[in-house]
Amino acid sequence: xxxxxxxxxxxxxxxxxxxxxxxxxxxxxxxxxxxxxxxxxxxxxxxxxxxxxxxxxxxxxxxxxxxxxxxxxxxxxxxxxxxxxxxxxxxxxxxxxxxxxxxxxxxxxxxxxxxxxxxxxxxxxxxxxxxxxxxxxxxxxxxxxxxxxxxxxxxxxxxxxxxxxxxxxxxxxxxxxxxxxxxxxxxxxxxxxxxxxxxxxxxxxxxxxxxxxxxxxxxxxxxxxxxxxxxxxxxxxxxxxxxxxxxxxxxxxxxxxxxxxxxxxxxxxxxxxxxxxxxxxxxxxxxxxxxxxxxxxxxxxxxxxxxxxxxxxxxxxxxxxxxxxxxxxxxxxxxxxxxxxxxxxxxxxxxxxxxxxxxxxx
Amino acid sequence: xxxxxxxxxxxxxxxxxxxxxxxxxxxxxxxxxxxxxxxxxxxxxxxxxxxxxxxxxxxxxxxxxxxxxxxxxxxxxxxxxxxxxxxxxxxxxxxxxxxxxxxxxxxxxxxxxxxxxxxxxxxxxxxxxxxxxxxxxxxxxxxxxxxxxxxxxxxxxxxxxxxxxxxxxxxxxxxxxxxxxxxxxxxxxxxxxxxxxxxxxxxxxxxxxxxxxxxxxxxxxxxxxxxxxxxxxxxxxxxxxxxxxxxxxxxxxxxxxxxxxxxxxxxxxxxxxxxxxxxxxxxxxxxxxxxxxxxxxxxxxxxxxxxxxxxxxxxxxxxxxxxxxxxxxxxxxxxxxxxxxxxxxxxxxxxxxxxxxxxxxx
DNA sequence: GCACTTTGGCAACAGCGTTGCGAAAGTAGG
DNA sequence: CCTACTTTCGCAACGCTGTTGCCAAAGTGC
Numbered sequence: 106x107x108x109x110x111x112x113x114x115x116x117x118x119x120x121x122x123x124x125x126x127x128x129x130x131x132x133x134x135x136x137x138x139x140x141x142x143x144x145x146x147x148x149x150x151x152x153x154x155x156x157x158x159x160x161x162x163x164x165x166x167x168x169x170x171x172x173x174x175x176x177x178x179x180x181x182x183x184x185x186x187x188x189x190x191x192x193x194x195x196x197x198x199x200x201x202x203x204x205x206x207x208x209x210x211x212x213x214x215x216x217x218x219x220x221x222x223x224x225x226x227x228x229x230x231x232x233x234x235x236x237x238x239x240x241x242x243x244x245x246x247x248x249x250x251x252x253x254x255x256x257x258x259x260x261x262x263x264x265x266x267x268x269x270x271x272x273x274x275x276x277x278x279x280x281x282x283x284x285x286x287x288x289x290x291x292x293x294x295x296x297x298x299x300x301x302x303x304x305x306x307x308x309x310x311x312x313x314x315x316x317x318x319x320x321x322x323x324x325x326x327x328x329x330x331x332x333x334x335x336x337x338x339x340x341x342x343x344x345x346x347x348x349x350x351x352x353x354x355x356x357x358x359x360x361x362x363x364x365x366x367x368x369x370x371x372x373x374x375x376x377x378x379x380x381x382x383x384x385x386x387x388x389x390x391x392x393x394x395x396x397x398x399x400x401x402x403x404x405x406x407x408x409x410x411x412x413x414x415x416x417x418x419x420x421x422x423x424x425x426x427x428x429x430x431x432x433x434x435x436x437x438x439x440x441x442x443x444x445x446x447x448x449x450x451x452x453x454x455x456x457x458x459x460x461x462x463x464x465x466x467x
Numbered sequence: 468x469x470x471x472x473x474x475x476x477x478x479x480x481x482x483x484x485x486x487x488x489x490x491x492x493x494x495x496x497x498x499x500x501x502x503x504x505x506x507x508x509x510x511x512x513x514x515x516x517x518x519x520x521x522x523x524x525x526x527x528x529x530x531x532x533x534x535x536x537x538x539x540x541x542x543x544x545x546x547x548x549x550x551x552x553x554x555x556x557x558x559x560x561x562x563x564x565x566x567x568x569x570x571x572x573x574x575x576x577x578x579x580x581x582x583x584x585x586x587x588x589x590x591x592x593x594x595x596x597x598x599x600x601x602x603x604x605x606x607x608x609x610x611x612x613x614x615x616x617x618x619x620x621x622x623x624x625x626x627x628x629x630x631x632x633x634x635x636x637x638x639x640x641x642x643x644x645x646x647x648x649x650x651x652x653x654x655x656x657x658x659x660x661x662x663x664x665x666x667x668x669x670x671x672x673x674x675x676x677x678x679x680x681x682x683x684x685x686x687x688x689x690x691x692x693x694x695x696x697x698x699x700x701x702x703x704x705x706x707x708x709x710x711x712x713x714x715x716x717x718x719x720x721x722x723x724x725x726x727x728x729x730x731x732x733x734x735x736x737x738x739x740x741x742x743x744x745x746x747x748x749x750x751x752x753x754x755x756x757x758x759x760x761x762x763x764x765x766x767x768x769x770x771x772x773x774x775x776x777x778x779x780x781x782x783x784x785x786x787x788x789x790x791x792x793x794x795x796x797x798x799x800x801x802x803x804x805x806x807x808x809x810x811x812x813x814x815x816x817x818x819x820x821x822x823x824x825x826x827x828x829x
Numbered sequence: 830g831c832a833c834t835t836t837g838g839c840a841a842c843a844g845c846g847t848t849g850c851g852a853a854a855g856t857a858g859g
Numbered sequence: 860c861c862t863a864c865t866t867t868c869g870c871a872a873c874g875c876t877g878t879t880g881c882c883a884a885a886g887t888g889c
Contacts, residue, residue, distance in 0.1 A: 112484055112510035112511040118475055118480050125473050147474035149476070153474075177609050262796070334696075335704075339696070339762070341680065341762055341763020341764065342679060344763070345760075345796075345798060347761070347763075348761060349760075352717055352758065352760060352761065354716060355716075355717060356753060358718075394715065398710065398714060399692075399710060400762075401702070401703020401706070401707035401708040401709075401710070403704060431633065437705075
């Protein structure tokens, strides 16, 4: 609801309310939702909802889908989102692999692609590869209408707003590369959104029903985090938020690759390397507890290749630390869960494009 | 701009834009700001600004204040906020002392009160004391119009939304006390807002021109933090955010009063007790660096009685740690400053009431 | 004194959500 | 089957928002 300076006009008002209704339609899924329910949930009057939904039906974004049982009068007409009305491509660029998905408005994956990729092969080669995969996905599926945009998720620090990469660890040739503009130009002005891989996963989880505030901790070859505060991804002014791995939890501890000492990442991965998974989980839990205390978040989700090697050990290890903390503070304990990672980054990347349609992220 | 379910109507639109204009008027201060500047800054059309400011002048909240030099045509008329149009009382309840201020719309302190207080004397006695101070402040100053409300800041965990205290360390009789309702009833339905002391200071700093995202670290008898993210105070769903002091930076380190080991607070205060101020600053800096990395904030402000004993040592100590971190990441270093604390909590408490008028916090 | 520039209010306007009212589509009871 | 009632939901008129077109006001520069 914010423009350049925050001033809101009638157009902004309409998009806001429209996005709100679309979001409720999406959340309702195949079951659908009635106009009156929409009115109750949004706080708008039934008549306003009728006008908005009429516009959405005209545009093909919503449709009637049967009726509810009567409660003594005219039964409610159920509305649902028309998922095929729009699609987005999500791309996960990893060091040695490219994964891409085509998702409809609902977030349902309609098609997938997966190929080997050498990030070090240079910008031109990689961009060409991405463009051809996007092209394939866009045309292959029958009935695919307007491609809303392409979301790209990749590791390493970057500027989400301007879509410029800062560094990609191990691939200095990408320093300062304007990925968004370059890819958008290559695809013929299709909107492109770029973000960190952990943020993409966090966004995907948030859209997928994970409400409130939570942190997604990713333990793979490194340790990073995606933060969701009050339903939207927290990136910070320079998209640098989520530097979880280099949080110091052991003053003057063993040196880390980053140059500091006692970072969670270094301690955690060292424990994993020694085969002491429980100790790794305890270290991870300590970092998570610090985060929970600082931000007062509800849930901690853990994932990544290392976690998936022993999910139960990590979940219970982290939970143990958080429970001890909750006992001390007298507050409710933050929930801990592991989330399977297969393809989640690419799906989250697609949500980078889809979420704004529903007024989220932005 | 959000109602119960987030639906926005024309009334909400108007309040939003009005608050925006009021905020710019406040920020401009005595210097004032012209209609066209307001239009540029808000993104609204000049005519919309004219309508809004006309309404504000009618209500007595704004007034014309001279003219700018001409730039070749009709000179711009300068508008300014009328600070006397509204007042708020801010109360700082500390363990042994009550400080209160009466502030006008601008945040300027018009009157102060300071008395000894025994928090352990029971709710009735304390409430009576607060009510009489609020009464004095409200009536003493000539020309004081509508009292917009009373903001109360105090240590210890509490529920900002419902205005209920959880615990006040050392005073178990306050556990679960509904301070907001009780005080509001006592004052004759004057709106009351309750918050943690560190949040009040952070809000006061944010309103006082400290833009963007920053953390206020308060080192006194304990160590706490107030977080401002994107201009508004981050409290978390249970107002528990800012638990900076019990962040673990030394796994299995020395025991802390909270029951955990290696907390920043314990390490920091122990160093202070040993007279090793520089080491205390380094420990504080490590905690601050963790915070900067996690949230990607711009600035770290330090304050509190202990810091004020040697502000330069703490500022340079913290800065040293942050600079080392910035060198490693290649990012710009977060700024560090100390802020004098005298009366700041009570002033911030008044902002708990004033800030919503200008669309902040809320 | 005239031409020009810039500000800012008046009036008409389009578009938003709201209100009043009535048609549509069911249930419940005779 | 018909009638009465309940509930849903769209049409039309409305009030209010910010917007646009236009013009008076108030300066500067020649």
